[in-house]
Amino acid sequence: MTYFLSTPIYYVNSTPHIGHAYTTCAADILVRHMAQRGEETFFLTGVDEHATKVFRVAEELGLAPQAYTDQIVGAWRDLPARLNAKPDFFIRTSDEGHKVFVREFLQKIYDNGDVYEDVYSGLYCVGCEEFKTEDSLVDGKCPIHDRVPEQIEEKNYFFRLSAYQDRLLAYYDAHPDWVLPDFRFNEARSFIAGGLQDFSISRAGQPWGIPLPWDESQVAYVWADALINYLSALTYARPGEDLRDTFWPGARHLMAKDIIRFHCVYWPAMLMAAGYELPQQIFVHGYLLLDDKKISKSLGNVVDPLDLIDIYGADPVRYWCARAVTFGQDGSASIDGIRERYERELGNDLGNLLSRTTAMIAKYLGGAIGPKEGVTGTNTTLANEVAVMRDGVLADLDRFDITSAVDKIWLVVRALNRYVTESAPWEMAKDETKAAALEGVLYDLADGLRLVAVALAAYLPETAPKILTALGQSDDLSFDRVAYGQLVAATGIEGAAPLFPRLETPDA
Ligand SMILES: [Zn+2]
Numbered sequence: 001m002t003y004f005l006s007t008p009i010y011y012v013n014s015t016p017h018i019g020h021a022y023t024t025c026a027a028d029i030l031v032r033h034m035a036q037r038g039e040e041t042f043f044l045t046g047v048d049e050h051a052t053k054v055f056r057v058a059e060e061l062g063l064a065p066q067a068y069t070d071q072i073v074g075a076w077r078d079l080p081a082r083l084n085a086k087p088d089f090f091i092r093t094s095d096e097g098h099k100v101f102v103r104e105f106l107q108k109i110y111d112n113g114d115v116y117e118d119v120y121s122g123l124y125c126v127g128c129e130e131f132k133t134e135d136s137l138v139d140g141k142c143p144i145h146d147r148v149p150e151q152i153e154e155k156n157y158f159f160r161l162s163a164y165q166d167r168l169l170a171y172y173d174a175h176p177d178w179v180l181p182d183f184r185f186n187e188a189r190s191f192i193a194g195g196l197q198d199f200s201i202s203r204a205g206q207p208w209g210i211p212l213p214w215d216e217s218q219v220a221y222v223w224a225d226a227l228i229n230y231l232s233a234l235t236y237a238r239p240g241e242d243l244r245d246t247f248w249p250g251a252r253h254l255m256a257k258d259i260i261r262f263h264c265v266y267w268p269a270m271l272m273a274a275g276y277e278l279p280q281q282i283f284v285h286g287y288l289l290l291d292d293k294k295i296s297k298s299l300g301n302v303v304d305p306l307d308l309i310d311i312y313g314a315d316p317v318r319y320w321c322a323r324a325v326t327f328g329q330d331g332s333a334s335i336d337g338i339r340e341r342y343e344r345e346l347g348n349d350l351g352n353l354l355s356r357t358t359a360m361i362a363k364y365l366g367g368a369i370g371p372k373e374g375v376t377g378t379n380t381t382l383a384n385e386v387a388v389m390r391d392g393v394l395a396d397l398d399r400f401d402i403t404s405a406v407d408k409i410w411l412v413v414r415a416l417n418r419y420v421t422e423s424a425p426w427e428m429a430k431d432e433t434k435a436a437a438l439e440g441v442l443y444d445l446a447d448g449l450r451l452v453a454v455a456l457a458a459y460l461p462e463t464a465p466k467i468l469t470a471l472g473q474s475d476d477l478s479f480d481r482v483a484y485g486q487l488v489a490a491t492g493i494e495g496a497a498p499l500f501p502r503l504e505t506p507d508a
Helices: 018-036 052-060 065-082 096-111 161-174 182-193 222-226 229-236 244-250 257-274 292-299 307-312 314-324 335-365 380-398 402-423 432-456 463-470
Strands: 003-011 041-048 089-092 115-125 130-132 150-159 202-204 215-220 251-256 281-285 288-290 331-333
Touching (some): 003 018, 003 244, 018 041, 018 288, 018 314, 018 380, 018 402, 041 065, 041 229, 052 065, 065 089, 089 229, 096 115, 096 222, 096 229, 096 257, 150 202, 150 215, 150 257, 161 257, 215 222, 251 257, 257 281, 307 314, 307 335, 314 402, 335 402, 335 463, 380 402, 380 432, 402 432, 432 463
Parallel strands (some): 041 089, 251 281
Antiparallel strands (some): 115 130, 115 150, 202 215
16 A cells, blocks of 8 residues: 655645645655655645635736746745655646646546536635635624625536535445544534535636636636646656556545545545545644744744744754644644754753763763673663554554654653663763673663654654764664664764754844
8 A cells, every 4th residue: 555645735825834834744744754664655745826816916916827826836845845845746736737637537527417507696705715605704704814705696517516415424434534533524524414515616707727628618616626636646747657546545635624624525525426536534633823922022033934944944843843732633832832842852852862872882882882692682671662652653643643653752762861860871881890781771772762763754854864873873764673672783983963953042
């Protein structure tokens, strides 16, 4: 089985913010981890260009929509790069390959009899890019965007979503893990159980979008176009190859909760209508809310939270994203929290542990460490802690729980720190009769750091190899190496430079 993970494609009506970074970070952590487990992975991200709001922004700027999106797409391509995320493909919905596939896909649904024509009159919120019912408005306004929706009356093509209610419910009931976390599964299922209305898959009178193959006077509604990217990308991401057979069976979608309905209701029904299997799983995460006051207070001129990457580096931001808030839940995180975690956890717990361990190996063992019969690899307590962590991390990340997994790895980091304090190698070094025991302790510390580096590699892709190099270990990141007692002999170990150097005060 392959592992294909997508982020949503992001609207390009403005530049990226921390919310987009959050999803992209999480996706990259999951994909890197699965690659460590030997899975064949594919990571897809990109941008949604055909929204009405994108068209409007371009208009306001006096640009043709394509010229506008060509200009702003750079900032979106930079997002994964700045986070040290490595997507296999970055899709744009204006790609020729996407347009061709969308037309084929919609034609299939049309040919299968699931599309009909009707005049629609309704209230459309451009912010949401969807029609609103009267009773979803507050004081006549969309409660999400605080604006009065536009009255639209036009001829549209409709998708018979209502015809899929029973099939969707049956699918949900047969696949209780299809949407995670559980409360999101229940939310989506009860939406379906509450009755489904057909939805318009086209827009008239808008020149920006993909023309419908059977009526070129209409363009595909932005969601009917956007959702299909998860399949279309596989048809042209690698020139000359169709990756659908390889990766679609392993498809998983990751997204924030605001677009759950499109992914958990509309998309599976569209796939059924077009004759595709549904993706393996969908994970819906909450919002990483920032305390705005603290942004200005502690970071002065930092306006764009992505500037955090320039201050702390990509690894600490990735780590903070995973740890600050339980993935899946909403939570608020303070900007000060990242500094705290940088100094206390990354700097002290992990960085100092490496500096001290390597310095002691240099000083007490002449820089040489390695397995020695009867002396090393005998710490059953540590071996057990590692085994528990390893099993826990595998189970957590199978369920997208990047927070719980890193918490478990950190328990081992803390255990190693306690082990240093309790065994006090600097005392042992004064007593010649304890030479073998000292070597055993330093072996355990080096081995612990080695396996922690491998376990953390998905979160800290820049830092993990530095730890392995400092300990003279191979840079092989296979997750099998997260096991006690695999440290190999190394010489020439020197006290390592700080992994996370102290920062100048950012608001200075
Ligand atoms: Zn709205």
